[in-house]
Amino acid sequence: MESKEFDESCVDQFASAMKRKLAKKREEGRGGWSNKEDCPKDRLIKMMSDQFDKGDPINVANFAMMLWARGEGTAYSKDQSPEQAYACPECRSDMTPSDEADRELKPWYCHECGFNEPEALP
Structure with a gap:
């Protein structure tokens, strides 16, 4: 398989895994990440950061996708520490x-x- 085909196949498989995980979490009652008032950027960043230690790259990717879809980056706000990210x-x-x-x-x-x-x- 050529490099481009392999890359695109991996991205497609990864995106499918992300969708399955999001669907599972919605069934468990999770949601609201698109509302910036109820779910501030720094909370999403903290949740994503916590996933690195748990070892599931799909969870990390889903939190990164949420930030990306909201037009936000992965750096904490200047006045926010990770410990303050949960309301x-x-x-x-x-x-x-x-x-x-x-x-x-x-x-x-x-x-x-x-x-x-x-x-x-x-």
Whole structure:
């Protein structure tokens, strides 16, 4: 197979895998990434960054696609740190990583209203 054909075949297969993963996540109730107010750029970047350590390139690619489709890059805003990238679904305040010494708290906690994310985000 020629280089161009191989490249295009790989891209087609990868895009299909991305679509399957997006469909699965929609069925699980995920969505809203296109709304910049409800899902700020820095939150998407943090979610994408977390996927590198999890090892699934399809997840990384889907978050990159979301940013690309919104016309945004992959660099955090100058005033934003990765830890501040999650907003509480209850009060919209920044969620922060829980204190690992407190086993009662889940991975993400809102100090404003006390909301406790039941599992690691995303």
